[in-house]
Amino acid sequence: MALCEAEKTFILHSVEENFRIDGRQRGDYRPMELETNIVAPSFGSARLRLANTDVLVSVKLEIDSPTLEQPKLGKIEFFVDCSANATPDFEGRGGDNLATEISNCLSSAYKSSTAFDAGKLCILKGSKCWKLYVDILLLECGGNLYDAVSLAVKAALWDTRIPLVKSVVVDGNKVDMEVSDELFDCERLDVTGAPIMVTVCKIGDQCIVDPTTAEEHCSGGSVVVAVSKSNFSTILQTGGGSLHPMTLLESLKLGQTVAQRLDSTLINTLKQINDNSTDVGFLK
Amino acid sequence: MSKKKELVSKIGLRLDGRRADELRRVRCKMGVFSQPDGSAYIEQGLTKVLAAVYGPHQVRGNRSKAQHDSAIVNCQFSMAVFSTSERKKRPRGDRKSSEMSIHLRQALLAAIKVELYPWSQIDIYVEVLHADGGVYPACVNAATLALIDAGIPLKEYVCACSASLANNDIPMVDISHQEEMLGGPTLTIAALPMSEKIVLMEMSQRFHIDHLPKVMAKALKGCKDIKVILDEAVRSHVEDVGCSTGWSNTSQKIKV
Numbered sequence: 035m036a037l038c039e040a041e042k043t044f045i046l047h048s049v050e051e052n053f054r055i056d057g058r059q060r061g062d063y064r065p066m067e068l069e070t071n072i073v074a075p076s077f078g079s080a081r082l083r084l085a086n087t088d089v090l091v092s093v094k095l096e097i098d099s100p101t102l103e104q105p106k107l108g109k110i111e112f113f114v115d116c117s118a119n120a121t122p123d124f125e126g127r128g129g130d131n132l133a134t135e136i137s138n139c140l141s142s143a144y145k146s147s148t149a150f151d152a153g154k155l156c157i158l159k160g161s162k163c164w165k166l167y168v169d170i171l172l173l174e175c176g177g178n179l180y181d182a183v184s185l186a187v188k189a190a191l192w193d194t195r196i197p198l199v200k201s202v203v204v205d206g207n208k209v210d211m212e213v214s215d216e217l218f219d220c221e222r223l224d225v226t227g228a229p230i231m232v233t234v235c236k237i238g239d240q241c242i243v244d245p246t247t248a249e250e251h252c253s254g255g256s257v258v259v260a261v262s263k264s265n266f267s268t269i270l271q272t273g274g275g276s277l278h279p280m281t282l283l284e285s286l287k288l289g290q291t292v293a294q295r296l297d298s299t300l301i302n303t304l305k306q307i308n309d310n311s312t313d314v315g316f317l318k
Numbered sequence: 319m320s321k322k323k324e325l326v327s328k329i330g331l332r333l334d335g336r337r338a339d340e341l342r343r344v345r346c347k348m349g350v351f352s353q354p355d356g357s358a359y360i361e362q363g364l365t366k367v368l369a370a371v372y373g374p375h376q377v378r379g380n381r382s383k384a385q386h387d388s389a390i391v392n393c394q395f396s397m398a399v400f401s402t403s404e405r406k407k408r409p410r411g412d413r414k415s416s417e418m419s420i421h422l423r424q425a426l427l428a429a430i431k432v433e434l435y436p437w438s439q440i441d442i443y444v445e446v447l448h449a450d451g452g453v454y455p456a457c458v459n460a461a462t463l464a465l466i467d468a469g470i471p472l473k474e475y476v477c478a479c480s481a482s483l484a485n486n487d488i489p490m491v492d493i494s495h496q497e498e499m500l501g502g503p504t505l506t507i508a509a510l511p512m513s514e515k516i517v518l519m520e521m522s523q524r525f526h527i528d529h530l531p532k533v534m535a536k537a538l539k540g541c542k543d544i545k546v547i548l549d550e551a552v553r554s555h556v557e558d559v560g561c562s563t564g565w566s567n568t569s570q571k572i573k574v
Contacts, residue, residue, distance in 0.1 A: 074364060074448055075403045086352055090447070092400035115409045118394050118443040119354065119370040122378065125394055125443070127411075169400045173368065173445070174351045316359040316368065317347050 037251050045252045049237045054249070060242045061292060066185070068300075070193040070307055072315050078194030081315070082186035085246070086176020088120075089183055091168065091190040095197075097211075098165035100156060108155020108163040110144055112137040114170045114183070121175060129172075135272070136170070136183055143184070143229040143260035143268040150228055158202050161209050166194070177247040180258045180272075184231035185300055191228055192304050195220035226301070229260040229267045232293045234285040236277060241285045243292050257285055261293035325484035325497055333497060334363075338490040341479075341540060342452075344547045346460075348467040348555045356468025360460040363494055364450035369460035371468040373440035389435035393423040395457060397446040418454060421518055425458050425478065425508035428517035431471040440470060451495035452480050454520075458508050459544060466552055475548055476517065478508035479540030481533050483525050489536040507537045511545040514538065 037045075048054050058064070064085035073079035076092040083089075098109055114137045116129025123129070144150045155164040168190065170183055198214040198221060214220075235245040235256040245253060255275030260268040269286065271277070277285070326332055336342070342363030351357040354370035361367075377384040384390065395418035396410035409415075426442060442464065444457045458478035465472060480493045482502045490497075493504055503523040509516045516538070525533070 073398075073400055076400050079400075088351065090398075092398070094400055094405050096405070113399060115396075115399065117368075117396065117398075117409075117445050118441075119351070119357070119368055119445050121353070122372050122441050122443075125392075125441070167399075167405055169398070169405075171398050171445070171447075174353055176353070315361075315366075316350050317345055317361070 035247050035251060037248060041248070042252050045249055046238045049240050049242055049249075052240075054242070056246065058244075060240060061288070063244045063296070064246075068185075068189055068303060069314060070189055070304070077196070078190050078192070080186050080189035080193055082182055082189065084176070084178060084182040084185075084244075086174055087178060087182045088172075088174035088176075089179075089186040090171040090173055091183075091186040092171075093190050093194045094167040094169065095194075096165045096167065097157075098163055099161055100159075100163045105160035106156050107152040109165040110141075110150065110152060110155070110168065111165065112140040112144075112168045112170065112187075114140075114172065116172045119174070120172050124172075132179075136179065139180065139231070139258060139260070139268060139270050140168075140170075140183070140187065143231065143262075146262065146267050148227055148265070149262035149267045151224060154224065155196075157199055157211065158204070158209060162202070162211065164196060166191075175247070177250050178233055178244050180231045180233050181244060181296075184229065184260065185296070188225055188228045188230065188300060189304060191223050191225045194223050196223065227262045229262040230293045230297045230300070231258055231260045231268075232289040232296065233258050233272070234289045234292075236275070236281060236285065241281070241288050243288065257282065257289070259286055259289035259293065261290055261297070263297075264290070264294065266290070325482070325500060325502060326488050326490060332484075332490065333500075334494060338484065338488050339536065339539065341492045341543055342494065344459075344544065346463060346548065346551045348463050348551065349559075354464075354468075356464045356466070356470070358460050358463030358467055360456055360463065362452055362456045362459070362492070364448055365452055365456045366447040367453070367456045367460040368445045368447060369457070369464035370443045370445075371440065371461075371464040371470065372443075373468070374435040374438040374470070375441075377437065377439045384437045384439075386436055388432040389430075390439045391423055391427050391430060391432065391442065392439060393419045393426065393442045393444075393461075395419040395422055395444050395446075397449060397453075401446050401449045418457070421454065421508075421520070422457055422461060425476055425518045426461055426465070428515075429462070429472045429474060429476040429510060430465065431473060434471055449495070451493055451498050454506055455479050455492075455508075455544075459548060463548060463551065467555075474510050474512045475545050476508055477511050477541040477544040477548065478506065478518070479537050479544060480504055480506045481537035481540060483529050483533055486525075489529070489533045491536050491540040503533075505533050505537055507534065507541065509538055509541040511538070511542045
């Protein structure tokens, strides 16, 4: 997206006046739509549409063996795929840089055991554990990718059902497990602590959340904070530009309050979803 | 026939309860996204595909590729890693996806009026969200809808459909993943259904040449059926868009 000087000045002034180009205030989000359980061949999935940003997340499970250093922990892996549907720049391997950046940020945010308890994914210490593949597909980019991705990931993990392991038999080096045959005999994951990421963007002298693509272009520096309950689990400065330590602290505070607000809204929304609603998907 | 499971039962029903000449449920929507010039979503049974079209625009990257008498058509096929029951390692770049891209381009090139846009490029991207048999046909149909949504002139609809031969005798249309797995040949054709021209034909495995005409006729019939569904979707979409701009107020709607 190319912006001319006049457009940039307009955005700058709108942020200054606390009346942004789409009518929002500095701490406001654009409208969101969330739907869970929309990809059939996975254990849990969610699609989040934040105005123009569209993210599809699917969770798949596999049985793996834990690492030697952490024999009691299960595994979680994030994979981001930037679809060329979003922008032609992502064609071929064009989206790889952005994809790695987002997936690295996610894995560091989920690394802490208070944020996400990987111990629950362990089946038998040292030999068997669940591996969660969290696959994120970016379908449309309308700014503020990190926030949308983290919300969708949390919703997909909420939706995930892990099959119940009935018994584990150890015979020498061989481990046999029996997974329950019942389709609905599953456990849900505990995701209350799963981090929510908020991008705080500095435009002019003010900090805003949920920037649109145009606002991202005018930003003089931005910082992504991942907040789990009330603690930070990751802080990452993205894009170009530099921030003064005072501004940085201020933006962290803003990020924290916004993330907590967002988190409680998300949990409330997820609780409202009932299992037998009809699928809408992309047909709406 | 004793060992192999019969694909069509004695009373003429297939494994998923369809008859031999029935398509799976097709649901589609145009204009799913706002950023691409054209986009569409299609569901054929459980197979779900998203398509986006960008262009015609200036040739990106290597300018020397630009042609003085026609537009370049660029296709990319990609499959979400979670689209199959077993997780895929990569969404694109493997041999199967490059083959799909080439076939897709071939089918669409036959219908797009490329000569109208010299020195330009049209990008078509398809993303498979759930693969349950008949991925290629769904991609072609989705791409057609996206092209129409983008307002790119086409000679006519391009529709694709698969067909197979059950019990060595009965031709059946629109093959699901389950039927693909149980064996039997699969014939996939992409066609211009109004003029009945075939733009791409691909067959896997073998059957006797005597069976070919009837299987092909069945697949072509499938293409025509799909065309009717797509046409309906396009008309209702245009009506919706038109209504919101207020054209329905100015003149009486005429049903053709």
